[in-house]
Ligand SMILES: Nc1ncnc2c1ncn2[C@@H]1O[C@H](COP(=O)(O)OP(=O)(O)O)[C@@H](O)[C@H]1O
Ligand SMILES: CC(C)(COP(=O)(O)O)[C@@H](O)C(=O)NCCC(=O)O
């Protein structure tokens with residue numbers, strides 16, 4: 436089995452072990468523009484892949500590129516499931532008014548979070564190109580969520596919309612919130628916006644589901660930068676890598 440998480444910045448993939456442990460035998464990631472290089476990567480590993488499950492939120496052109504890369508690597512007979520948001524899957528009910536409108540990566544991430552922390556009240560924050568902060572109830576309902584620009588997207592939008600602000604090349608955690616230079620001031624502001632949104636979402640969820648122990652599941656490329664800046668009180672923080680891939684795996688093996 437091959438699992439693929441095609442986001443707007445990077446394509447992440449993994450091959451799970453067949454022993455049902457959810458351990459990865461192989462995994463990797465490439466920038467979206469480098470998708471074609473995956474054919475060689477997979478061929479060189481000599482993978483025998485019969486089934487592929489893809490979560491793609493990066494558009495139709497990327498879907499076509501990935502489709503031909505999969506055919507090139509594994510032949511025309513390989514069975515590809517294009518994972519989609521549906522009203523219910525793997526024990527998770529989709530609370531979107533129009534279930535198909537929910538980004539399939541968010542649906543997969545929620546399934547993944549629930550497979551790791553079953554029966555828990557969760558807030559799932561996925562910090563990628565966009566940051567999404569979603570509530571998943573202990574009963575297994577994707578309640579709904581928030582979408583905001585991701586950390587890198589926020590910083591880039593300032594460079595694109597102003598004359599004097601530079602493009603930030605790499606964002607690392609800061610020692611102090613009130614910066615004495617432009618680059619650090621942008622980084623500090625964007626980190627505060629991201630951390631503040633997550634803390635606010637947790638407050639809202641505590642208000643709407645009072646008396647329940649909350650867990651904050653943090654994923655996505657920018658998640659690690661935010662960890663030292665999150666003030667979560669009693670809420671347990673669970674930093675998880677490859678949450679979408681974990682969710683695709685859980686959906687594929689689910690036997691309800
Ligand atoms: N060290 C880092 N500092 C800040 N942001 C990072 C870092 N590494 C990755 N990112 C952010 O994470 C995003 C890529 O993460 P990813 O979860 O793969 O996103 P997507 O699923 O949208 O492709 C980039 O847009 C970038 O903003
Ligand atoms: C919100 C997203 C852009 C996040 O994409 P990502 O940051 O993972 O690349 C994606 O989940 C999406 O296109 N969602 C569709 C709209 C929705 O979920 O309501």
Ligand SMILES: [K+]
Pocket residue numbers: 561562563564565566567655
């Ligand atoms: K995201």
